[in-house]
Amino acid sequence: MGLEFYTSRLADAVNWARKYSLFQYPFVTACCGMEFMSVWAPKYDVARFGAEFPRFSPRQADLLMIVGTITERQGPVLRRIYEQMCEPKWTVAFGVCASTGGFYQNYSTMPGADQCIPIDVYIPGCPPRPEQVLDGLIMLQDKIQEKRGFVQLREKREHDAVLQATGKLKVIP
């Protein structure tokens, strides 16, 4: 009982630290990049939320920002960048193009980046206003704190599976 209590408190503290130190990798492909720069710049100042540092190497990033249209041809590249990131990692689809393909309904555009990688937060808008982006960022921080991020949920499932296999966790049908 005592140990359980400590570990869950520790995870909370770790997640609190994680959510205020999001190092992001901007995967900028199209016009949404303009709005992304404005979120970044001092006026909207994403640094207030601890998501200040762009790392131009996926290996050092926690947060993959998909900013702009993803074409079918870019799909394998995006997938590889996602797989290069160290866990725990989160992804944000910035703008309707990255979320659903937007108004592009044609042979070349991927209908949403979630066709090839998992997405945690979708930010609508063409392009989204900076306030919307900050709102999405806060949603992501809540998700991280509550361990509802995609990777966190998977970790929990794997952990539970191990516990079940060793008989430490019982599933009540």
Added chain:
Amino acid sequence: MSIEALARAKEILGPAVVSTHSYRGDDTVVVKPEGFLESMRILRDDPEVAMNFLSDMTAVDYFGREPRFEVVYHLRSFKTGARLRVKSQLDEPEDGSNPVIDSVSSLWASANWNEREAWDLYGIKFRGHPDLRRILMYEEFIGHPLRKDYPKEKRQPLIRRPPDEV
């Protein structure tokens, strides 16, 4: 000035010309696809017309019309400042293979990528092109997406998420 260029072009191309028209300074000459390279070479090398710059090249699919395809070249002369649009109409072969026309990339190097684009998106083959590969779509892509009979909703994904990745 450019009316003169059109008249001169008509004169030097002779029987290769199918038709010409001029509308508000836009001069167009339609030439036969046979001997296309030779016609273009004449337009480039003639000292009066001297179309030494290819500013754009593209293709059009007039689906349901005969001949179905048309290639469009926009030429410009640095010597006289005149512009000329050269078109050529291509039938779709009976057996459904790709229409073929001469490549002009030996005359203007800038035609190289434009012709690759026309091949990629319209499926028009360019005879004598040094490197006729797809340029915008990926090699695995099947078909030519800007043809009017390419299905609008058809997707050819290179990658999708593994189905067990929840």
